[in-house]
Amino acid sequence: MAGGTKRLPRAVREQQMLDAAVQMFSINGYHETSMDAIAAQAEISKPMLYLYYGSKEELFGACLNRELTRFVDTVRAEIDFRQSPKDLLRNAVLAFLNYIDANRASWIVLYTQATSSQAFAHTVREGRERIIDLVARLLQSGTRHPEPDTDFNMMAVALVGAGEAVANRVSTGDADVDEAAELMINLFWRGLKGTPSEKEKDGSSLSLQQNAQ
Amino acid sequence: MAGGTKRLPRAVREQQMLDAAVQMFSINGYHETSMDAIAAQAEISKPMLYLYYGSKEELFGACLNRELTRFVDTVRAEIDFRQSPKDLLRNAVLAFLNYIDANRASWIVLYTQATSSQAFAHTVREGRERIIDLVARLLQSGTRHPEPDTDFNMMAVALVGAGEAVANRVSTGDADVDEAAELMINLFWRGLKGTPSEKEKDGSSLSLQQNAQ
Amino acid sequence: MAGGTKRLPRAVREQQMLDAAVQMFSINGYHETSMDAIAAQAEISKPMLYLYYGSKEELFGACLNRELTRFVDTVRAEIDFRQSPKDLLRNAVLAFLNYIDANRASWIVLYTQATSSQAFAHTVREGRERIIDLVARLLQSGTRHPEPDTDFNMMAVALVGAGEAVANRVSTGDADVDEAAELMINLFWRGLKGTPSEKEKDGSSLSLQQNAQ
Amino acid sequence: MAGGTKRLPRAVREQQMLDAAVQMFSINGYHETSMDAIAAQAEISKPMLYLYYGSKEELFGACLNRELTRFVDTVRAEIDFRQSPKDLLRNAVLAFLNYIDANRASWIVLYTQATSSQAFAHTVREGRERIIDLVARLLQSGTRHPEPDTDFNMMAVALVGAGEAVANRVSTGDADVDEAAELMINLFWRGLKGTPSEKEKDGSSLSLQQNAQ
DNA sequence: CATGAATGAGGTTTCATTCAT
DNA sequence: AATGAATGAAACCTCATTCAT
Numbered sequence: 001m002a003g004g005t006k007r008l009p010r011a012v013r014e015q016q017m018l019d020a021a022v023q024m025f026s027i028n029g030y031h032e033t034s035m036d037a038i039a040a041q042a043e044i045s046k047p048m049l050y051l052y053y054g055s056k057e058e059l060f061g062a063c064l065n066r067e068l069t070r071f072v073d074t075v076r077a078e079i080d081f082r083q084s085p086k087d088l089l090r091n092a093v094l095a096f097l098n099y100i101d102a103n104r105a106s107w108i109v110l111y112t113q114a115t116s117s118q119a120f121a122h123t124v125r126e127g128r129e130r131i132i133d134l135v136a137r138l139l140q141s142g143t144r145h146p147e148p149d150t151d152f153n154m155m156a157v158a159l160v161g162a163g164e165a166v167a168n169r170v171s172t173g174d175a176d177v178d179e180a181a182e183l184m185i186n187l188f189w190r191g192l193k194g195t196p197s198e199k200e201k202d203g204s205s206l207s208l209q210q211n212a213q
Numbered sequence: 214m215a216g217g218t219k220r221l222p223r224a225v226r227e228q229q230m231l232d233a234a235v236q237m238f239s240i241n242g243y244h245e246t247s248m249d250a251i252a253a254q255a256e257i258s259k260p261m262l263y264l265y266y267g268s269k270e271e272l273f274g275a276c277l278n279r280e281l282t283r284f285v286d287t288v289r290a291e292i293d294f295r296q297s298p299k300d301l302l303r304n305a306v307l308a309f310l311n312y313i314d315a316n317r318a319s320w321i322v323l324y325t326q327a328t329s330s331q332a333f334a335h336t337v338r339e340g341r342e343r344i345i346d347l348v349a350r351l352l353q354s355g356t357r358h359p360e361p362d363t364d365f366n367m368m369a370v371a372l373v374g375a376g377e378a379v380a381n382r383v384s385t386g387d388a389d390v391d392e393a394a395e396l397m398i399n400l401f402w403r404g405l406k407g408t409p410s411e412k413e414k415d416g417s418s419l420s421l422q423q424n425a426q
Numbered sequence: 427m428a429g430g431t432k433r434l435p436r437a438v439r440e441q442q443m444l445d446a447a448v449q450m451f452s453i454n455g456y457h458e459t460s461m462d463a464i465a466a467q468a469e470i471s472k473p474m475l476y477l478y479y480g481s482k483e484e485l486f487g488a489c490l491n492r493e494l495t496r497f498v499d500t501v502r503a504e505i506d507f508r509q510s511p512k513d514l515l516r517n518a519v520l521a522f523l524n525y526i527d528a529n530r531a532s533w534i535v536l537y538t539q540a541t542s543s544q545a546f547a548h549t550v551r552e553g554r555e556r557i558i559d560l561v562a563r564l565l566q567s568g569t570r571h572p573e574p575d576t577d578f579n580m581m582a583v584a585l586v587g588a589g590e591a592v593a594n595r596v597s598t599g600d601a602d603v604d605e606a607a608e609l610m611i612n613l614f615w616r617g618l619k620g621t622p623s624e625k626e627k628d629g630s631s632l633s634l635q636q637n638a639q
Numbered sequence: 640m641a642g643g644t645k646r647l648p649r650a651v652r653e654q655q656m657l658d659a660a661v662q663m664f665s666i667n668g669y670h671e672t673s674m675d676a677i678a679a680q681a682e683i684s685k686p687m688l689y690l691y692y693g694s695k696e697e698l699f700g701a702c703l704n705r706e707l708t709r710f711v712d713t714v715r716a717e718i719d720f721r722q723s724p725k726d727l728l729r730n731a732v733l734a735f736l737n738y739i740d741a742n743r744a745s746w747i748v749l750y751t752q753a754t755s756s757q758a759f760a761h762t763v764r765e766g767r768e769r770i771i772d773l774v775a776r777l778l779q780s781g782t783r784h785p786e787p788d789t790d791f792n793m794m795a796v797a798l799v800g801a802g803e804a805v806a807n808r809v810s811t812g813d814a815d816v817d818e819a820a821e822l823m824i825n826l827f828w829r830g831l832k833g834t835p836s837e838k839e840k841d842g843s844s845l846s847l848q849q850n851a852q
Numbered sequence: 853c854a855t856g857a858a859t860g861a862g863g864t865t866t867c868a869t870t871c872a873t
Numbered sequence: 874a875a876t877g878a879a880t881g882a883a884a885c886c887t888c889a890t891t892c893a894t
Contacts (some may be wrong), residue, residue: 008853029329031244035889045855047891056889116242116329154379154388154396161378162371169370183367190403220872220878247863258880263865433857433893448846455755457670460884471859476886541756542668580805580814580822588797588803609793616829674868684876686870835855 010052017042017052022063026105030060030113030120058121064114067106068127074099076134086189092138092182093163097177100167107171108150132156135163159188223265230255230265235276239318242326243273254328277327280319281340287312289347299402305351305374306397310390313380320384324377346367348376352401373402436478443468443478452531455539456486483545484544490540493532494553500525502560512615518564519589519610523603526593533597537590558582561589565614585614649691656681661702665744668752669699685843696758703753706745707766713738715773725828732802732823735811736816739806746810751801771795774802798827 008016020042024033035056043086053059081088093170100107114124136156166184169175221229233255237246248269254258266272293309294301313320327337349369379397382388434442446468450459459480467473479485504521507514526533540550562582592610595601647655663672669793674695678685692698720727739746753763775795787847805823808814 006338029331032331034887044874047855048853050890051854112328115325117245151392151396154382154392155400157378157382157388158375158396158400161381162375165374166367166371168374169367175367175370179367180306183364183371187368187371187400187403190400203308221879226878248865249863259864260866260880261878264879269864436856441858449645455757458756461886462884472885473859473887474857477858482885538754540835541751542670544668544671577822580808580818583804583808583814584801584822584826587807588801591796591800591803592793594800595793601796605790605793609790609797613794613797613826613829616826683866686876687874689869814875846872 013044013048016054017044017049018063018066019060021059022067022105022109025063025113028107030117035059057117060114060117060120061123063109064120064127067103067110068123068130071095071099071103071106071110072127072130072134087193088138090181090190093181093188096163097167097170097181097184101177102168104171107167111168128160129203132160135160162187225296226257226261227265230262230272231276231279232402234262234272235280235318235322238273238276238326239321243330270330273327273330273333273356274336276322277333277336277340279338280316280323281343284316284319284323285340285343301351302401303394303398306394306401309376309395310380310383310394313383314390317384320380325381341373345373348373373417375400434577439470439474440478443470443475443485444492447475447485448493448531448535451486451489451539456542461485483543484612486540486543486546487549489535490546490549490553493529493536494549497525497529497532497536498553498556498560514564515614516611519614521608522589523593523596523607523610526596527603530597533593538594544592554586558586561586588613608638650729652683652687653691655706656683656688656698657702660698661706661744661748664699664752665747669756674698696756699753699756699759700762702748703759703762703766705744706749707762707769710738710742710745710749711766711769711773727777728827729820729824732820732827735802736806736809736820736823739809740816746806750807767799771799779825780838801826 021033021038024038024041027033028037035046035049038059039049042049049059053062073096075092076094079088079092083091110124110127114120132153133156136152139156139159140152161183166175166180170177170180230251234246234251237251237254240246243248248259248262251272252262258329261396262272266275288305288308291311292301292305296304323340324337327333345366346369349365352365352369352372376397379393383390383393443464447459447464450464450467453459454463460473461475464485465475468475475485479488501518501521504524505514505518509517536550536553541545558579559582562578565582565585566578589610591602592606596603596606656677660672660677663680664679666672666710667676674685674688677698678688681688688698692701714731714734718727718731722730749763749766753759772795773794775791778794778798779791802823805814805819809819
């Protein structure tokens with residue numbers, strides 16, 4: 001009789017639910033989190049979850065989307081694309097790792113849990129592709145070849161993979177953000193020099209650097 | 214051929230069960246694979262699974278161990294550690310990616326599904342650490358500083374992450390082994406040059422380093 | 427009439443479930459009664475049982491507690507402790523045996539089935555001790571020595587054992603309540619006179635005692 | 640390769656199995672003891688159990704019979720029926736409680752576990768009746784009314800119940816044999832004086848005592 | 853709008869029991 | 874005679890999901 005029956009505007013309720021869901025999913029994983037647990041965490045009743053999100057799968061999907069969007073938006077917002085490639089790289093890596101460090105639950109939901117159920121392979125892959133594309137464009141922005149190139153993409157895959165691994169260490173507290181950033185910047189910078197269009201002319205990596213400025 | 218009622222020696226049955234379990238787990242994931250499905254795939258009865266492995270969790274653990282051991286053993290066996298660093302790297306990357314290409318189910322079980330249940334975080338992390346150590350030693354073998362170094366380890370983390378990402382593409386058929394290998398070799402080779410002990414001596418690296426700041 | 431889908435307040439459902447559980451447990455015993463059978467008897471679904479009571483063991487424990495409480499409360503309520511010892515005894519024995527006669531299922535659950543699983547040894551023993559204490563106080567109330575005495579307790583153990591045996595006959599319909607009551611009253615009355623504090627004074631008891639040695 | 644395949648004569652094997660079964664049943668109860676556990680305890684294979692005893696139920700029945708027979712035989716053998724009633728009583732009670740004390744497992748199997756499954760209600764009840772009859776005859780032997788009497792039987796029921804209760808305390812180590820014996824002797828002796836044929840002539844209990852000698 | 857009450861369906865696990873050697 | 878290997882059947886329990894209020 002006391003509490004719980006407050007009327008809240010839809011938007012507030014939605015965030016309240018997603019917050020609870022993200023938290024529980026990231027702690028216990030998709031399959032090991034029950035709708036009961038989420039409802040309890042959100043301090044609402046289970047039917048509300050179903051009213052707003054239809055099913056557990058859709059709820060998780062909504063979590064995924066919100067977190068991914070937040071992530072991409074935040075990181076992108078912090079990047080100033082008008083910088084020199086080197087500064088751009090540093091800027092991007094720091095934006096990325098700082099986001100991870102500040103939003104550990106999100107990251108785990110996005111990359112660790114989502115992969116477990118095939119239902120989200122699509123969403124996760126799509127999200128990852130968006131990031132990979134971002135990185136690929138970053139790589140490409142330092143060259144004279146602006147058209148899409150599968151090799152840039154492949155290098156981006158590798159670098160994003162490296163980034164995920166490093167980010168995982170950060171998210172578990174096993175790595176210091178600044179150290180990790182330095183390493184990633186280094187790796188990316190060298191990766192940048194290993195992109196295909198440059199391969200043919202060895203020693204041109206320097207010129208790339210210079211051209212980029 | 215339907216068989217099932219044949220008396221098989223313990224060792225044979227064990228492999229038969231693990232084969233079935235690895236296959237099902239890698240297709241549907243840990244939580245979405247029922248013991249019924251595994252028993253059906255192995256053409257045996259469910260109690261056999263429990264007789265041999267005790268529980269679903271232990272069965273998955275056994276899969277993990279077998280596949281990880283196979284993986285590490287096979288890759289290590291293909292590497293000739295007496296080669297020059299560059300050949301060693303090429304050799305190792307190819308051994309790795311070829312194994313992935315030839316054992317897609319194993320790889321997915323090991324790295325994608327295992328993470329979904331917290332029960333295996335330990336095992337997976339441990340396995341990954343073994344690989345990271347392997348890579349770290351590989352990196353270090355190209356230097357004159359044989360003692361362990363946390364920076365080598367961190368670089369190995371990143372490179373293994375890159376390797377996992379690339380391997381995932383390979384395992385899904387979205388990337389060609391040779392192309393992927395070439396890229397990884399390049400990335401690793403450049404990563405190698407960015408490792409701490411070289412920072413002070415490699416002139417080009419140094420200049421880059423200085424420029425970066 | 428089949429019902430089942432009616433919304434009942436929690437308290438009602440609880441009793442409905444306990445009624446069904448007590449009945450089934452007392453007919454078939456703890457281990458030979460399945461949760462399915464209890465759910466069917468209660469005309470509800472199995473998850474309700476688990477929702478309300480958590481596990482089969484806890485459900486049985488709840489049965490035990492309810493029946494024991496009912497038993498103790500009812501018997502105690504019928505006893506007027508201001509009577510003379512002899513009337514008190516008659517009153518108590520009749521209250522006890524009448525309760526047994528009127529609640530055969532309860533009795534069987536309490537004393538016969540509960541012992542079968544070690545999980546309830548504690549509860550059963552505790553319940554029995556409460557009754558033994560009641561009897562011990564009853565015995566003692568006929569003496570001038572109100573302080574606790576282990577010999578009173580031991581005599582109570584024996585008399586309660588006798589009572590259980592007689593009650594079992596009553597509960598199976600193999601004994602008439604009034605006959606059984608008469609016998610128990612006799613036995614208890616004589617037992618009363620054999621309690622330690624009286625040993626020294628009752629001449630005949632004394633001689634018996636001496637002869638016995 | 641080492642042991643286990645010894646050929647033993649049937650009689651020896653039978654005892655070996657029953658020993659193991661009695662031990663396990665008395666420790667864990669009928670339902671909570673698996674055939675596996677019994678086979679392991681007996682250091683033979685499960686099919687042997689089935690070859691010799693057909694089913695778990697029959698095996699338990701065999702345990703029950705052996706233990707009950709042993710019990711009745713041993714106690715009866717220690718009783719000298721030519722003694723005076725008082726000595727006879729003392730003799731019998733001590734024989735009984737000493738047997739319990741020396742064979743705790745047997746007792747628990749017989750009285751505690753057997754009751755849990757309806758399959759043995761018959762056997763247990765039958766065994767108990769044999770003991771009750773023994774006691775009834777004992778009671779009656781002290782009177783001039785040698786013909787069967789339901790009231791003697793009822794008193795025997797009560798006294799045996801008391802005996803069981805006391806014996807249970809002994810079997811759990813919560814009561815000293817000698818103390819318990821003294822109490823039971825007392826109770827029985829007084830119970831003896833409360834038997835029906837004596838009820839009509841009050842004060843004649845003493846004469847019974849005297850007549851009995 | 854919000855929820856307590858209720859369930860169908862399916863999962864893991866165990867056990868008594870039997871076959872083939 | 875003796876057993877390792879194998880299983881049908883059923884138990885307990887949980888969960889996503891939906892009514893009826």
